[in-house]
Amino acid sequence: MVVWKKLITPVDATDKTPYQRSxxxxxxxxxxxxxxxxxxxxxxxxxxxxxxxxRKAAIVSYESEINIVSYAKKGVIKLTVDSQTIQIEAIDEGxxxxxxxxxxxxxxxTADQKIREMGFGAGMGLCNIKxxxxxxxxxxxxxxxxxxxxxxxxx
Numbered sequence: 001m002v003v004w005k006k007l008i009t010p011v012d013a014t015d016k017t018p019y020q021r022s023x024x025x026x027x028x029x030x031x032x033x034x035x036x037x038x039x040x041x042x043x044x045x046x047x048x049x050x051x052x053x054x055r056k057a058a059i060v061s062y063e064s065e066i067n068i069v070s071y072a073k074k075g076v077i078k079l080t081v082d083s084q085t086i087q088i089e090a091i092d093e094g095x096x097x098x099x100x101x102x103x104x105x106x107x108x109x110t111a112d113q114k115i116r117e118m119g120f121g122a123g124m125g126l127c128n129i130k131x132x133x134x135x136x137x138x139x140x141x142x143x144x145x146x147x148x149x150x151x152x153x154x155x
Contacts, residue, residue, distance in 0.1 A: 018082035019047070025065055027072040027094065030118060036077050037062035040088070047081065053154055056132045057086050060150045063125040064090035070115050071095065072145060083154070085134075090148040097140040104130065104138075 021043070023036040041058040061077060068075035072094030080087040097103050103110075104126050111121020130136045135151035 016083070018080050019043075020081075021079045023077045023079070025068040025072075025075045025077060025092075027069060027074050027092070030069060033066055033069045034062060036065045040077075040079055043079065044081070044086065049086075049154060053086065053152060056152050057088065059132045060129045060152070061088050061090075063129045064088065064148055064150070066120055067125050067146075068092045068094070070111060070120055075145070081154075085154055086152040088148075088150045088152075090146075090150075092145040092147075094145045096142040096144055097138075097146055098142060100138055100140060 023039065025036055026032065037058055040061045041054055044054045044057055061079075064077060068077075068090060072092035075090060075092030075094070078087075078089040078091070080089075102108055105123075106127045107123040109121045109123035111123075115121040126138070129148065129150060132152075133150040134153045135149075137149040138146065140146040
């Protein structure tokens with residue numbers, strides 16, 4: 001569980017030190033699914049970033065988090081904010097994605113019945129991540145996991 005103890009200092013155009021934070025995501029734990037993306041959204045709002053930029057970051061972090069919870073044993077979501085961009089990386093230890101081109105198609109899903117019954121697994125996660133990122137990279141290795149890197153321009 002994430003607990004905030006102090007207000008985040010805004011990152012302005014003159015600040016050369018990026019803000020960085022990593023969040024652990026437990027695979028299969030739907031009870032806490034969404035906490036990381038909610039935390040990221042809160043951090044970015046406290047930094048005073050534009051609402052449309054915060055919204056894009058919230059969507060890509062949420063979809064990434066749900067993918068980790070749904071398919072992986074565990075993962076990490078890394079947030080880096082500098083004067084120009086928001087970078088979100090999702091690294092998981094899961095089965096990997098056998099066919100990335102197929103997985104990127106709207107509606108394609110490998111979600112099991114349990115995940116679908118909870119309202120997830122519609123096959124829109126990776127598509128939404130790509131659509132709401134200004135830059136999106138994905139790679140995967142079978143038996144090892146997946147790596148997603150999303151960049152959102154701050155301006």
